[in-house]
Amino acid sequence: MSLLEVNDLAVSFVTRMGTNRAVDGISFSVDIGKITAIIGESGSGKSVACYSMLGLVPMPPGRIDGGSALFEGQDLLQMSEDQLREIRGRDIAMIFQDPMTCLNPFMTIGKQLMEPLLYHKDVSKQDARARALELLEEVGIRDPETTFDNYPHQFSGGMRQRVMIAMALINEPKLLIADEPTTALDVTIQAQILKLIADLQKNRDIGVIFISHDLAVVADIADQIVVMQQGKIVEGGDSEHIFHHAEHPYTKKLLAAIPADSKAPMPGEPETLIAVRNLCTWFEQGKGKEPVKAVNDVSFDIKRGEVLGLVGESGSGKSTIGRSILRLVPVTSGAVDFDGTDVTGLEGGELKRFRRRMQMIFQDPFASLNPRMTVFDTLAEPLLLHGIENRKSVASGVLKLMDDVGLARNFVRKYPHEFSGGQRQRIAIGRALATRPEFIVADEPVSALDVTIQAQILDLMQELGKEYGLTMLFVSHDLAVVRHLADRILVLYKGEIVEQGTGEELFERPQQDYTRQLLSSIPGRALLE
């Protein structure tokens, strides 16, 4: 018998605008000691399906229309709130996407770990503490005795996710639901957390539901995979079947969205557009403290027309390099030579003229657009500021930009919140292109997007790059994406360049340990070959 058997589950949301079927009759099962992955893009109903079983979907507006979810033979959907609360956290535990917001910042992690134990089981404080320490050890927290009384902010993102996992495991659940547990993490950390989840599941013989938008992430760990689209399961089966004999077009599309090729090197020997020399960007920490050397003595060239990839984990200084070139953070020392002029010394009107020539695309399309400005205002602003269009011609300029980035013209009066993530990123790209720049820094432009949307945005950027003759610095932690897009790649570690070369060189013949480590962290590596 399966641990969890979901049959024909249907969930709707009833709003003033009408009824929206979020989960439309899905069936799947989770076996003891196996990992079932649910894959789908945002809005596909993958999270709603799991949350509704545990009574975590607010009702109304949510409504369970039918089906059953048998957990050890008992139907979760028929249980009262009290019964569900007993099961949540004790028999079924959850791990969430963002370890930053899921821990209470004002409680030590030790206290937070002991809380569910003291609530669900009749144990003494000493026993709870001993148990919590044991678990911290198990999830790979070094020296748990001393970190027990630390607060969440003293941990890195990966460590916090480990704490979250320890918290989920403390009552020895039989089923663990992990909702995009690695999406907010770096590749190397992601690889560690994935391994941890797989190990725990084997050692403890628990069932796992792993929710993700990215097929590649689950490639190495999932036993069963179900692919969801618009509330329905379009394809399901064991991992082998999905990756090698997928039948449904949507599954094939997801597989195709995993970038697996290396960009061909640029022909000829183009001139240098940007020469970065001994660039240092340090952040002062206050008196008596050593400054944070975010970027430390970095030198490299960017050729005209090339896409230079910059990879590294968070904290490696890769974003800071991009921002230093664009003068968005103050440079400590060094020079950035842009087409013959050192931009680090520019001020006032001269700086403004240079700003027009270099633009940035940001990571989070939800934060990078002013929520109170319509698409029109957002795109018109740079056009008017730099005198590219005048008041009369600005409307046609805006519409031209919208055409270029593939946004329908009737969206022109809408505000950012009315768009999906991919559409917003298109607006942001349009804004960056409005000044007709020669150089663009793209800071993780697709890492906040679903895989299929990622592929679309990457295609768009490549296309526009050619059309506008752009030179690009592409900053990312995702090696597969960078290899797909970049002519050359720089690998950054702790503010310094450790290796550089073409995608092929780095992937086939990595010279440094750190590069090798990055490469081995790429999820579903086998898929790339």
Added chain:
Amino acid sequence: MTTEIITDIAEAEQGSSLWHDAWLRLRKNRLALAGGIILVAFSIIALLTPWIAPYAYDAQNLDLGATPPSAQHWLGTDIFGRDLLTQIMYGGRVSLAVGLIATSVALLIGVTWGAVAGYVGGKVDAVMMRLVDIMYALPFMIFIVLLMVVFGRNILLLFLAIGAVEWLTMARIMRSQVQQLRQQEFVEAAISLGLPPGTIIRRHLIPNALGPIIVYTTLTIPSVMLLEAFLSFLGLGIQPPQTSWGLLISYGAETMEEFPWLLIFPGLALTITLFSLNFLGDGLRDALDVRRSKD
């Protein structure tokens, strides 16, 4: 195809600003609209008072004394036999002007000060905000008395003085809002477009901080009206026979057991104004929040 493009452009050109959209949304909010109409009506009455008031503002009839509402005196008379309606109309001039001018002064200084401090940060911020702290620490009464002594009693000065005290809180609210907002990438995007700081503050920061500003403004207006009454009561504000709603209410409160109408009617005038303000403020806040109801 060509016609389609032309309509697109026409659509794009026709005022696509935040304020235009806000007005369209506000128009649908009946309560807010009613509030706005009442405020406008009160303001017009206040402006026209010298010509439309039933009696002269200093006309008294000591023989008559306090009388309840009647055909001659719609809202009754006070203990000096002065017509209450006339008093309320003249009082409204002072109270509404105080609310408007003092709050505008507070808004203008507070929002600018806070936005600049929050945006520039560093030493400039430290100096600007320490100044605010010092002003906070100054005893408010002494400040006003000093002003009155130096410049003589002057009603406009009173408004400015009240405004000059009320802006401190506004500056603090604005600064914390701007500090949060400027971390966001859209501000960085604006910098990298080459927008000058003034434009960034005006176009990108202030519109996104409007919610708290409006809420605080609707709280400030009644508090400055009451502050005026308090100062006048102490003899620092306006003097009889000039009057204000605050003064009328405080006199009315003294005699409310014998002559309740002297408290009820000025109180009603103030309450209606404050209700209207709150409805209008709420409506404005919702209308400016583009994320709400786009239906």
